[in-house]
Amino acid sequence: MSTTTRKPAKSAAPSRVDVRKTYKLYIGGKFPRSESGRSYEVFSTGRSPKFLANAAQGSRKDARDAVVAARKAQSGWAGATAYNRGQVLYRVAEVMESRRSQFVAEVQAAEGLTAARAEANVSAAIDRWVWYAGWSDKFAQVLGGANPVAGPFFNLSSPEPTGVVAALAPQGSSLLGLVSVVAPIIVSGNTAVVLASQERPVPAITLAEALATSDVPGGVVNLITGVTSEVAPWLASHRDVNAIDLTGAADAPDVVWGDLERAAADNLKRVLRPAGSGVTAVEPDFTAEPGLERLEAFLETKTVWHPKGI
């Protein structure tokens, strides 16, 4: 039974039974069980995979509920000031920092890394939140601005959030990759429905717990764990989802990202394709400096013409 067997001390301390976890989903600021009642076993990566936890196996109806929650939260989140959103994101980094040892252990088990690599990975993930938090009140100046026009007008372009964004989290990079996908979506005022890595969902669930105990309003990030090929098509075809990030379609079992892109075309969703060329999608290197591409992918440009005196 017990996986961590202690050597009996001299006084023969009673051996403790493991507390095995059965995780739930994160939808609308709450942690519901999957509507389907299903869960699946999650194992560690490495030579001898160990049982880690039971994760909820989300269904299409959970995805539907998550989209409803994300839609409900969207206008309020987009309406918050950029400064406020930056503060809220920074607070997430603070909460992650205080859970650092938990994240390190989970990333290590999920990805089969050495302790030092896992430590560096978690540090990079926390720094990534801080980095994106800083962009909240700056990206509009960089991506928008005044346009020179041939007429007596001020012509101003300003980026606005796209709306509800579905994201397939990277299958491999369970925390750094996840953060690199989620942060650029929400920093500009979008809300997200995130489908966690199928084989490595534990760090994502812990991130959800960090989000729930920080200042992020319920519904801004919704996390579904489960089988990517089962849930992703429903998010791709959902008419109330405005954009989809297909990063996690790379290496997801039984997922053809082209099919998802085709389904997404039905309501003209914005699609962020996975890295790589053609059908051979790959997972990008998340340790590199991210740049603004991911942030820009989920923005709409509003352009205003204003007459000026001649």
Add this chain to the structure above:
Amino acid sequence: MSTDTAVPATTATDAAERAREILGVSRLTNRALTSWLHGLPGVDQVGAEARAASLGTRSIKTTSKAWAIDTAISMIDLTTLEGADTPGRVRGLATRALTPDPSDLSTPRPAAVCVYGDMVGHAKDVLGDSGVKVAAVATAFPSGRASMAVKLADTADAVSAGADEIDMVIDRGAFLSGDYLTVFDQIVAVKEACGGARLKVIMETGELVTYDNVRRASYLSMLAGGDFIKTSTGKVQPAATLPVTLIMLQAVRDWRALTGQMVGVKPAGGIRTSKDAIKFLVTVHEVAGEDWLDNHWFRFGASSLLNDLLLQRQKVSTGAYSGADYIADDSPSLY
């Protein structure tokens, strides 16, 4: 209108005579009504709630679900009863009733549009002879606190403006103080003022306190000649709950066994999702029977329910989840 309802009581004397016959008394007094209504079997509260809960767990899928959604849409009394109602809003609602989903013209129309009496004309202008009826709330809705003369004038006004159906409220104060004869007389008088219009009697079950009272109010309303018994105004919580509707459905079923006459049921208020609506349809089928699964005998008083049913209908027909961008926005305009 209501040619097949075969309501025998159209005048006050007819109604009183029929009531005497059913009660088996020579003179209709409050005492006779009280002993009859209190002689009805009591409602098993725990049993009714358990039965309603168990009916709510039925799973309705695929073709049955598609049928249920269409049936539910056709049973809606599309309602707007706000102080801020404008002629434009009523026209908008009536236009929606004619074409509930412009992206799919096979969508059935709701049964009626339900408005305040002064808005009947505006609704009628749009609906004409489309088959979608105009229902008007009358008799000092929602409180019912006005003199009888005012209530009758309210009713006559709505009928003369062209209302096909009248939703009246009973005097809950009189009912709760045991003055059943007053409630009976008022319903009879309003029914007379309705002329050809069908009369829905709102019992405001949220104010009746007990299920026994719901049963008594249902029988009293049917005895007085109501064509429909309706749960609530939608202004009081709780409104249309499943157990209350179940008790009313039992009442109309037993009433038909007793008199041979069918009476409709209309739950109103608080029914917002397709899932809720389907639970009600299951209950109608299991309690009253298939005869009531028709918009002549069963209605939903609702405003936001239509949107949810349309979303579900689009999901069933396209296979993809739909969103608010694909249905009409009901929220009142600021302009």
